[in-house]
Amino acid sequence: MVTSTWPEESVRTGINRCVEACVALVQVSEDCAAACLALEGNGEITHCFLADLDCIEVCSATSRLLSWHVHSDGATAIAMLETCRESCSASVEACERMAELYPSWLTCTMACRRVMDACGTLLAAL
Template sequence: MAVSTGPESVRTGINRCIAACDALVTVSEDCAHACLRIKGNGDITRCFFADLDCIEVCSSTSRLLSWHARKDGLMTIALLETCREAARASIAACENMARLHPGWHTCSMACRRVDEACARLLAVLR
């Protein structure tokens, strides 16, 4: 399938990425709060900080994308790559928590949506 590089596909990719990032911020905040309710160990701390990192990076990505409608920004590309890395780190931390704590509700699905939305937008921007 060919990737369209017209302005509509860029705008669509930006909108999808903003929506995915905003949704992940909410879910990651809930996950971080859940981490705080559990008596701590290294795994909980890793999950908590992965959530906080994801919140900050996704918030910044969403804000940057909301005012950058062009496809010529190296900063945009760097932040999208960073957003993917933060989402992947959060996936790993949350899935580890789910293995250790049955019934743990993870933000993995929301993280995967961010990773995919950023990857698609990067493909259009490059």
């Protein structure tokens, strides 16, 4: 197991930015998921709801992992960041389809893109 220390200020800033984006996304995605439940379900609504739930769980886990580690297994952090980006991408795809009918879903899409950007920046720094 390779243990890496994250002493660089740019990495620490990247971690903080990623954690903040993930926490913000969880709140927005919970609102989006609740809105999905309020609609009469069809395949698109269900797909969006499940993508939101996945995104909430992955972003929550990613923010916790990044928050409590001063030293971290680099491979685990990288895997979580990559998974977080993929989960956000799936949520963006589902929410964009819903946003055509319900423009408020764009809030979720913007939050997902912010997380994808923050995770990508941190991945590049690691």
